[in-house]
Amino acid sequence: MEKAYKVLLVDDEVNVLNALARSLRKEPYEVLIAASEMEGLNKLYVSRVDLIISDYKMPVHDGVEFLKRVAADYPDTIRIILTGHADMEAAIAAINEGGVYRFLTKPWDDQDLRITIRLALEHLKLQRENRALSAEVHKQKQILKDLETEHPGISQINKDETGAILI
Amino acid sequence: MDQMSAPNILILDDDLFARVVYSEILSKAGYRVSAFGTVAEAIEAFRGNPTGVVLLDLFLGDENGIKILPQFLEISPDTSVLIITAHASLDTAVEAIHSGAYDYVVKPIQPEDLVNAVRRGREKHDLRAENRRLVGELIGQVHQLELIGRISTTITSTLELDPLLNLVMEHTQNLLQAEASSLMIMDESGLELRIAVALGPKAEKLEHQTIKLGQGIAGWVAAERKPLFVPDTSRDSRFDKNFDRDSGFQTRSLLAAPLLVRGKVVGVIEVINRKDGRAFSDLDLGLLLSFSPHIAVAIENARITDDLKKSHEKLESRVNERTRELSQALGDVEKSNVQLKHAQAQLIQSEKLAGLGQLAAGVAHEINNPIGYIQSNLNSLQEYFQDLLGLISRQTEFLSAWKRKDREKISELARELDELGRKTNLDGLVSDLGRLVDETRQGTERVSKIVKNLKAFARADSGKPEPVNLNERLEETLTVINNELKYKAEVVREFGDIPRVMGMPGELNQVFLNLLVNAAQAIPKRGEIRIRTFAQDGHVGVEIKDNGAGIPEENLPRIFDPFFTTKAPGKGTGLGLSVAYGIVEKHKGRIEVDSKVGQGTRFTVFLPTGE
Ligand SMILES: Nc1ncnc2c1ncn2[C@@H]1O[C@H](COP(=O)(O)OP(=O)(O)OP(=O)(O)O)[C@@H](O)[C@H]1O
Ligand SMILES: [Mg+2]
Numbered sequence: 001m002e003k004a005y006k007v008l009l010v011d012d013e014v015n016v017l018n019a020l021a022r023s024l025r026k027e028p029y030e031v032l033i034a035a036s037e038m039e040g041l042n043k044l045y046v047s048r049v050d051l052i053i054s055d056y057k058m059p060v061h062d063g064v065e066f067l068k069r070v071a072a073d074y075p076d077t078i079r080i081i082l083t084g085h086a087d088m089e090a091a092i093a094a095i096n097e098g099g100v101y102r103f104l105t106k107p108w109d110d111q112d113l114r115i116t117i118r119l120a121l122e123h124l125k126l127q128r129e130n131r132a133l134s135a136e137v138h139k140q141k142q143i144l145k146d147l148e149t150e151h152p153g154i155s156q157i158n159k160d161e162t163g164a165i166l167i
Numbered sequence: 168m169d170q171m172s173a174p175n176i177l178i179l180d181d182d183l184f185a186r187v188v189y190s191e192i193l194s195k196a197g198y199r200v201s202a203f204g205t206v207a208e209a210i211e212a213f214r215g216n217p218t219g220v221v222l223l224d225l226f227l228g229d230e231n232g233i234k235i236l237p238q239f240l241e242i243s244p245d246t247s248v249l250i251i252t253a254h255a256s257l258d259t260a261v262e263a264i265h266s267g268a269y270d271y272v273v274k275p276i277q278p279e280d281l282v283n284a285v286r287r288g289r290e291k292h293d294l295r296a297e298n299r300r301l302v303g304e305l306i307g308q309v310h311q312l313e314l315i316g317r318i319s320t321t322i323t324s325t326l327e328l329d330p331l332l333n334l335v336m337e338h339t340q341n342l343l344q345a346e347a348s349s350l351m352i353m354d355e356s357g358l359e360l361r362i363a364v365a366l367g368p369k370a371e372k373l374e375h376q377t378i379k380l381g382q383g384i385a386g387w388v389a390a391e392r393k394p395l396f397v398p399d400t401s402r403d404s405r406f407d408k409n410f411d412r413d414s415g416f417q418t419r420s421l422l423a424a425p426l427l428v429r430g431k432v433v434g435v436i437e438v439i440n441r442k443d444g445r446a447f448s449d450l451d452l453g454l455l456l457s458f459s460p461h462i463a464v465a466i467e468n469a470r471i472t473d474d475l476k477k478s479h480e481k482l483e484s485r486v487n488e489r490t491r492e493l494s495q496a497l498g499d500v501e502k503s504n505v506q507l508k509h510a511q512a513q514l515i516q517s518e519k520l521a522g523l524g525q526l527a528a529g530v531a532h533e534i535n536n537p538i539g540y541i542q543s544n545l546n547s548l549q550e551y552f553q554d555l556l557g558l559i560s561r562q563t564e565f566l567s568a569w570k571r572k573d574r575e576k577i578s579e580l581a582r583e584l585d586e587l588g589r590k591t592n593l594d595g596l597v598s599d600l601g602r603l604v605d606e607t608r609q610g611t612e613r614v615s616k617i618v619k620n621l622k623a624f625a626r627a628d629s630g631k632p633e634p635v636n637l638n639e640r641l642e643e644t645l646t647v648i649n650n651e652l653k654y655k656a657e658v659v660r661e662f663g664d665i666p667r668v669m670g671m672p673g674e675l676n677q678v679f680l681n682l683l684v685n686a687a688q689a690i691p692k693r694g695e696i697r698i699r700t701f702a703q704d705g706h707v708g709v710e711i712k713d714n715g716a717g718i719p720e721e722n723l724p725r726i727f728d729p730f731f732t733t734k735a736p737g738k739g740t741g742l743g744l745s746v747a748y749g750i751v752e753k754h755k756g757r758i759e760v761d762s763k764v765g766q767g768t769r770f771t772v773f774l775p776t777g778e
Contacts, residue, residue, distance in 0.1 A: 015606040019540035022547035022603065025592075084535030107539035110546045115261065119270060123287070126294040133301035 005029035005121050006047055010040040010054040010066075011082070016106075020053070020082075023110040029121065037066040044074055051078040051120055053104075071099045076128075078120045082108060173216050174201035176285065179209040179235070180224035180251070189222060189251075189281065196282045206235055210242075217243035219292035220285055223268075225252045225259055233259070236266050245295040247288030251276065335462055336364045339438065343451055346440035347416065351378060351385050352466060353433050360385055360435060367439065369414040376413075383407030384423050385435040392432055394424040394456055398446040420446040424455050426463035433466050537610035544607045551600060554591040561587060616740060634667040635675060637707055637774070638700055644679045645698075648687075652696065655687045656713070661699040665707045668774045674750045675774075681743035682711045682770050688734070689715030689768060706756070706773040717764035726760070747772075 007029050009020050017033040024031045032047065034040035043049065052070060067079060079099065084106030101120055104113065176198045180186050186202040193200050201218075203209035213221070221239050225232035232250065239248055250263040250271040260271035269291055270284050332350055340348040347367025351360035358380050365373040381390045387405045388395050400406040400418045411418055419440050426434040436459055441447060561584050568576040645658065652658055686696045690713060699710040718726060725731045727748045732741030751758050756774040 013536055013540075015540045015609060016536055018602065018606060019543040019547070022599070023543050026550075084539060106535035107542050110543050111261065115264060115271075119264075123291060123294075126291060126298065129298050130294055130301070133298055133305070136305055137301055 003028060003030045005050040005124075006032060007117060008032045008034060008040065008043055008049045008052045010034045010037065010052065012036060012055065016055075020113075024114065024117070027114060027117070029117075040066065041069065044070065044077070049074065049077055050124055051080065051117060053080045053082050053117075055081070055083045067100065076124075078124050080104060080116065080120065082106060082113075172199065174199040175218050175289075176200045176220045176222060177209060177213055177218045178202040178222040179206065179232075180204070180222070182224070185224065185251075189276070192276075192278045192281055193222075193285060196285070198285065206238075210235075210238055213239060214242055217246060219246060219296075220288040221246055221248045222285070223248055223250055225250055225263065233263050233266050236263065236268060240267050245292050245299065247292045249284055249288050332364045332466070333366075336366050336436075339436070339455070339462075340366055343422070343438050343447075343454060344442045345438040346442055348436070348438045349373060349385075350462070350466075351389075351435045351437070353389065353435075357432070360389055363434070367416070369416045372414040373410070383410065384421065385437060388423045388425050388435050389432050392425050392427065394422070394452060396447060396449065396452045397421050397423070422447045422452050422455050424452075424459045426459055426466060428463045428467045433463055436462060534614050537613045541607050541610040541614070544603050544610075548600075548603060548607075551596055551603075554596065558584070558587055558591065558593065613740075632669045632671060635670050635672050636667050637665060637675070637709055638662045640672060640675050641679055641698060641700070641709070644676050644683065647676075648680060648683055651684060652687050654693075655690050656694050656696045659695060659697045661697065663699070663701040665700050665702045666776045668707050668754070669777045670754045670774065671750075675754070678747040678750050678772060679709065679711070681747045682772070685743060686711055686713035686715065686768070686770075689713050689717070691716060694767075702776070703773075705776055707776060709772045709774075710769060711771075712767065712769040714767040717766055717768055718760070718762040719764055723760065723762065727758075 005028075007024070007027075009017055009031065010033075011017050011020070012035060014035050017035060021031050021033055029050075032043050032049065034043050040052070040054065044052070054067065054070075067081075070077060070079060078101045080102045081100050082104045101123070102116060104116065176193055178186055178189050178193075178200060180189070180202070181204050183204065186204065190200045190202050201212060201216075203212060223232045223236065223239075236248055236250075239246055247269040248267065250260060250268045252260050252263070252271055252273055260268075260273070263271060269288055272280055272284050336348050336350050339345075345367075347365070347370060349362055349366070349370070350364040352363045353360055354377075360378040360380070362373050362376045362378070365371070378386050380386055384395060384397065384403075384405050384407070386407075395405075397403045397406065398420050400421060406418070410416075421440070422438045424436050425432050426436060436455070438447070438451075438455060441451075561580060565577065565580040565584060568580055641660075641662070645652070683696065683698075690696075694714045697710070697712040699708075699712070701708045701710075722731075722733065727744050728741070729745040730741040731745075732739035734741075748758060751772055751774070754774055756772060759771045759773070760768065761771075762768040
């Protein structure tokens with residue numbers, strides 16, 4: 001059965017990724033992992049990711065840049081930070097510029113993490129519904145408008161030989 | 168109730184102190200709070216004003232908060248119920264979420280956590296309510312479109328009243344060779360006739376006049392529902408002479424017939440003065456009566472059309488109105504999006520503060536990565552075992568069924584086992600077990616390495632300084648790490664004749680160990696490490712030189728910082744040099760670095776001889 005959501009984990013430490021993937025393996029969404037920002041961007045590009053959990057400080061690129069990039073290119077994706085790094089500045093920058101949904105710290109609690117992800121996905125679902133509904137309202141509004149211009153009123157006369165009006 | 172001042176958060180907690188604290192925190196954050204100590208009070212208030220967010224203590228006296236939760240949701244399904252739980256265990260929180268809570272906060276409560284959770288709850292509530300409203304809106308629109316569709320088709324197949332009636336009357340007048348004619352239509356009240364069409368000389372003067380039921384010829388005809396033939400108006404008292412006076416026309420002879428549809432008078436038709444000057448005859452009346460029913464139907468149809476037209480117009484204006492409402496609703500959606508962003512910005516602001524405290528906890532944070540996955544792996548391990556145990560117990564059952572030759576049970580269990588094996592992903596699980604244990608062990612090794620380094624770092628004045636022979640210390644250290652060095656480098660010793668220094672031998676060992684390990688790690692394949700000791704200006708110098716990768720200039724100022732490392736994640740702690748630095752500083756010595764990328768690095772430690 002195809003799972004409805006995709007969650008991407010990005011962390012430069014493979015052991016962390018594996019542990020996270022283990023604790024999420026029975027959850028009702030697909031879990032993808034990436035051991036670097038590059039790999040993360042790749043995965044984002046290839047598959048439609050709904051939620052991304054990322055450490056913010058990774059060696060190759062600045063993790064803040066990464067989150068900013070994700071926010072810009074995939075604004076519909078919920079971003080959560082899971083970090084054990086003690087780098088204060090980077091954390092603040094990531095939060096302010098990366099537009100994150102929640103900031104979690106290591107060591108993490110598996111159950112808390114699972115609940116957080118589920119709640120976040122529910123939030124996402126609501127947001128998407130909201131967007132779809134707004135679009136639908138837009139569309140309907142246009143239809144009503146078209147109808148008005150298309151319908152100038154009554155101008156035609158139909159009658160039979162006796163002059164009776166045909167209804 | 169006044170929208171502006173109505174509370175938007177409801178708190179239910181039997182602890183008065185907690186109520187006061189939460190109210191205080193949330194009021195400061197700009198919420199309007201109402202707090203209650205009993206379930207009955209809270210539900211009562213909520214019924215009157217269903218707030219977007221409810222804060223619910225899980226253990227209210229004897230009543231379990233989870234049982235109360237559905238009562239709130241029943242009253243207002245969009246409300247976000249936030250659970251406060253005193254339990255360190257998250258099980259109750261999970262149960263609450265299953266019962267419809269949207270999130271939980273664990274005591275002791277951090278103000279930022281509470282405010283953030285409430286904010287998210289409001290956001291969610293607003294989204295839900297908004298979506299519900301939009302759905303309602305859409306359903307309304309669809310109904311309207313259907314209605315419009317139906318009415319439009321009806322209207323386009325019918326016609327406008329006046330041109331048709333004019334046509335009909337001209338036809339009638341010609342047929343009866345009359346000088347003039349008029350058509351009167353009964354109004355909705357059924358008490359008054361309105362002249363809809365008047366043809367003939369001076370006719371324009373009569374247009375739109377009204378005639379009361381029973382008044383004049385037409386009034387009589389409408390009241391009596393009978394046709395009337397008046398050969399000479401001057402002799403008929405029913406004739407209302409005012410008409411002629413108003414119009415300046417002289418009526419001599421006329422025919423009048425009621426227009427009936429299903430027994431109801433819809434109008435009266437009058438034909439006046441034969442053109443040839445003669446009076447109308449019975450024959451003329453018969454002719455009029457032969458087609459007056461058609462006229463009646465025409466009028467009725469036209470009236471219906473008119474009604475439809477009016478209702479269509481009304482509908483159109485309602486559509487317009489609705490369209491305006493919709494565009495406003497859209498504006499609201501956009502506005503709520505802006506608010507969402509705003510809320511998020513504020514959330515970030517306070518998360519920042521929350522983060523500050525945590526990060527201030529300091530160096531121990533570096534071990535949170537390994538601790539994190541060690542803990543998580545242990546949880547997973549437990550789950551794996553549970554899965555495996557389930558499988559094993561089924562297998563045992565299977566075996567005993569096999570021994571009993573219980574065919575039915577065997578095939579049933581075989582199916583179950585197969586299913587269970589697939590569900591637990593047995594193969595994946597088993598092959599992952601080894602990796603799980605391996606990685607966990609790596610984690611514990613890493614933690615103990617960090618802890619060891621930190622201990623060396625923190626071990627301040629343990630013991631008393633003693634005279635130390637550094638050449639001996641170096642030899643000792645080399646034997647300890649021989650295994651790490653021998654595959655990487657040729658170790659060349661150039662030990663000079665040096666005096667003893669005063670210091671802690673164990674700590675000094677640690678310094679050399681860290682420098683030597685770094686040197687070995689800097690060598691990609693195979694290289695050389697030179698160790699030279701010398702006496703100089705009241706100091707003893709220890710030089711450790713490698714021909715490895717070297718340190719890029721931009722890194723040089725940072726290598727002594729705690730946690731600065733360029734090594735693979737999970738490999739270097741970045742503590743080695745900072746520990747060495749701390750120890751040397753304590754011994755009143757100094758460390759110098761000299762490095763060139765691609766050529767190698769030289770660390771020199773100077774320690775005072777104390778003379
Ligand atoms: N001999 C050397 N040659 C090249 N680079 C070095 C050398 N010594 C230290 N460095 C650089 O300085 C950094 C910090 O070294 P430090 O000993 O403090 O931490 P580490 O070696 O990375 O981690 P750990 O000591 O826990 O293994 C290293 O990551 C490396 O980049
Ligand atoms: Mg080192």
